[in-house]
Amino acid sequence: MNTQRNATLTVDGKTVELPVYSGSVGPDVIDIRQLYAKTGMFTFDPGFMSTAACKSAITYIDGDAGILLYRGYPIEQLAGECDFLEVAYLILKGELPNPEEKAEFDNVVKRHTMVHEQLIRFYSGFRRDAHPMAVLVGVVGALSAFYHDAMDISDQYHRDISAYRLIAKLPNIVAMAYKYGRGEPFMYPRNDISYTANFMHMMFGNPCEDYEPNPVLVRALDRILILHADHEQNASTSTVRLAGSSGANPFACISSGIACLWGPAHGGANEACLTMLEEIGDVSHVGEYIKRAKDKSDSFKLMGFGHRVYKNFDPRAKLMRETCHEVLNELGLHDDRLFKLAVALEKIALEDDYFVEKKLYPNVDFYSGIVQRALGIPTQLFTGIFALARTVGWIAQWNEMIADPDQKIGRPRQLFNGAEQRDVPPMSKR
Ligand code: CMC
Numbered sequence: 229m230n231t232q233r234n235a236t237l238t239v240d241g242k243t244v245e246l247p248v249y250s251g252s253v254g255p256d257v258i259d260i261r262q263l264y265a266k267t268g269m270f271t272f273d274p275g276f277m278s279t280a281a282c283k284s285a286i287t288y289i290d291g292d293a294g295i296l297l298y299r300g301y302p303i304e305q306l307a308g309e310c311d312f313l314e315v316a317y318l319i320l321k322g323e324l325p326n327p328e329e330k331a332e333f334d335n336v337v338k339r340h341t342m343v344h345e346q347l348i349r350f351y352s353g354f355r356r357d358a359h360p361m362a363v364l365v366g367v368v369g370a371l372s373a374f375y376h377d378a379m380d381i382s383d384q385y386h387r388d389i390s391a392y393r394l395i396a397k398l399p400n401i402v403a404m405a406y407k408y409g410r411g412e413p414f415m416y417p418r419n420d421i422s423y424t425a426n427f428m429h430m431m432f433g434n435p436c437e438d439y440e441p442n443p444v445l446v447r448a449l450d451r452i453l454i455l456h457a458d459h460e461q462n463a464s465t466s467t468v469r470l471a472g473s474s475g476a477n478p479f480a481c482i483s484s485g486i487a488c489l490w491g492p493a494h495g496g497a498n499e500a501c502l503t504m505l506e507e508i509g510d511v512s513h514v515g516e517y518i519k520r521a522k523d524k525s526d527s528f529k530l531m532g533f534g535h536r537v538y539k540n541f542d543p544r545a546k547l548m549r550e551t552c553h554e555v556l557n558e559l560g561l562h563d564d565r566l567f568k569l570a571v572a573l574e575k576i577a578l579e580d581d582y583f584v585e586k587k588l589y590p591n592v593d594f595y596s597g598i599v600q601r602a603l604g605i606p607t608q609l610f611t612g613i614f615a616l617a618r619t620v621g622w623i624a625q626w627n628e629m630i631a632d633p634d635q636k637i638g639r640p641r642q643l644f645n646g647a648e649q650r651d652v653p654p655m656s657k658r
């Protein structure tokens with residue numbers, strides 16, 4: 229990091245110089261690590277609105293320009309040219325694979341798709357109606373108990389094996405959560421078809437008959453996975469990094485990321501969005517819901533709208549809208565009620581002063597729910613599909629952090645506004 233420039237801060241008549249660093253692209257940062265030592269003060273930034281918590285070379289977002297790059301490549305090109313495992317390789321290793329590297333990576337992932345037979349017994353501990361995210365938090369965390377052979381996080385080879393295991397097993401674990409809820413037999417993975425086709429086989433196949441995944445639908449699901457594979461230092465990724473900063477094992481860290489992703493302000497938005505569309509029900513009710521979204525005394529938000537970083541448009545939403553058209557056409561669902569409703573809602577919201585002023589645009593989750601529903605994926609599983617895809621980003625970010633010589637355990641401070649020191653009064657005086 230280049231330290232040619234300094235920022236000067238004067239506080240209580242005292243002036244301190246703080247180094248300024250530039251990344252390869254994007255805003256510069258002021259290094260405040262010495263701030264407390266020099267001034268006795270902390271910075272205050274709830275929600276990390278102005279804080280770069282780490283260095284990273286994986287994903288770059290320009291929220292004003294609607295740009296998303298994985299390792300420098302625009303999301304539009306990756307979604308058009310690559311399959312999910314190529315993108316996973318890119319995110320993990322920094323470069324796109326050549327044909328030999330791709331064949332080898334596909335092969336490695338395929339050879340790790342099965343889960344330990346004992347892991348299967350974990351499922352029967354859950355109620356049949358358990359939310360799939362509850363199952364995923366538990367089962368992915370439980371992987372920690374199965375892979376003692378590769379738990380030395382200081383060893384790059386061990387970290388790589390853990391990454392392959394997680395990427396390979398997540399489709400199986402998600403599909404088993406679905407099958408368990410339906411009371412259907414778990415399906416063993418097939419190694420002769422693609423990663424995403426195999427996921428569809430484990431979801432929708434059954435032992436009684438052959439299942440041939442529709443290539444248009446496989447491509448659509450693959451695109452959903454690509455669009456969700458990484459997204460810089462969002463809440464769940466930061467959770468994974470914070471959990472990992474203590475030296476916790478990768479399976480426990482990814483499980484913590486899944487728990488964070490579940491929330492409706494984050495990955496749970498796709499499920500919440502579809503539930504909202506069902507609740508709105510008809511174009512004639514859109515006005516009423518837009519009014520509620522703008523009402524300060526009403527906690528209702530238009531799910532699938534708004535983003536902390538994208539303030540002009542979410543490039544993923546544009547791609548998802550295209551995919552939505554492709555899937556509905558393929559399935560002869562051009563007149564899908566919820567799709568029509570979503571298009572009408574988007575149009576009305578985008579013309580409304582409130583949404584324009586606050587720069588609230590549809591995000592990736594606005595259309596992904598409609599696509600997933602058309603593919604036959606139940607609403608409750610939407611966030612599980614997001615977790616499957618984001619596992620690639622989480623494990624790459626975790627790996628990058630562990631390899632960073634500047635890495636320290638995460639330990640934020642606070643602005644304390646509770647009681648000052650006082651004495652415990654005797655019970656008779658309380
Ligand atoms: N509907 C109505 N008003 C909204 C919405 C919305 N969806 N989103 C933000 N606002 C308002 C908000 O009330 C606030 O108003 P005011 O300035 O009067 O207080 C203003 O816009 C700024 O919003 P914020 O909540 O302070 O912004 P944030 O950056 O903290 O939150 C967000 C971003 C995504 C959590 C929020 O926009 C939201 O809750 N959206 C709905 C949930 C959603 O779709 N989440 C998926 C995000 S994309 C997938 C992912 O990456 O996880």
